[in-house]
Amino acid sequence: MESSDFLQDLLRAKGTVEVQLILLILQALLWYFIVPIVGKALKSYIDKKPYKKQFIELADKSLRAALKTEFDSLEKSYEYTCLVGGILVQHSLGGALCFPSAFGLDFVSSSVAGALARHGALMEAGWELQDGLDKFYQVFIKNDWSMNSSKSLRLIAFHHATGLSLVIPMNMFYGYNVLYHKGVFLMQGVSAWALFAQYYAFTLDLSKRFDLVQMKIISVGVFLAMFYGRIIGFICISLELIPILYSENLLLLSVAVAVSILMQSLNYNFILENYRKMVKYAKMPLPKNSLKKTDNFSGPTQVVRKLKKSISQMVLQEEVALSKKHQS
Incomplete structure (x- = not known):
């Protein structure tokens, strides 16, 4: 095979084992460097802000509840929170690549949209691969548990098992299936929006009326987005995909069902935590004397x-x- 043909196969994310594995490794290497770079940039930005202390404390509570993790100190929790900012970037780009196919944009051809979606799915799997290897090195080689716990590692393993076991087979056998692209978009794009909204919410001053109103709206929006993306949308897409896989690829269906069941334990934590936040802020009364000279509202x-x-x-x-x- 000529080099130009092979390059085109890579650009199209062709459904062969060789091309898919190469792209997976390239994505893993890419996010191995990008995630910490974004994390350092986010930390440098927040360090200069007056809401730094509040941001760290709220993010720490959220991480502990959602991932069941433990940190040696707030500083380690802060470091982990900033690294999650890099994951936010990855999820945003991965979701964006699936968008043209998932929503049927007319100005993008189906072949191009399909290739973009396959790259978007590999972006998620590549990040999961490097993250899994990094956590293995930190815990089992360096014996560093400062940003990990047995419970959080188990939940993260359930999460990563989904992408690492399904993305390459789905890209190979169902790479042009729009339902598959919609599912990847829901897992990445919706999650990215919810995570970005939560990070913004951590900066709000709840002693101010307008900021508390924003927090109430955001908490409802994040809960609805996560509930739809992780439950309603997932069920609707699964009901359409299952008959196809059942008739054409029973082995792949069996793997998909197994890892999806594992994934639900993490989804349960995410949705429950966001439900608690929504109820908490919905009950919080608006300040009566919040309109001060320092307020923007x-x-x-x-x-x-x-x-x-x-x-x-x-x-x-x-x-x-x-x-x-x-x-x-």
């Missing part, structure tokens, strides 16, 4: 009051001036 009532005060001061100054004029 001014309601209509406050504007009217300021206007009345300004007019009263102008009238008073005018009366004083007239009084002095008459006296003279």
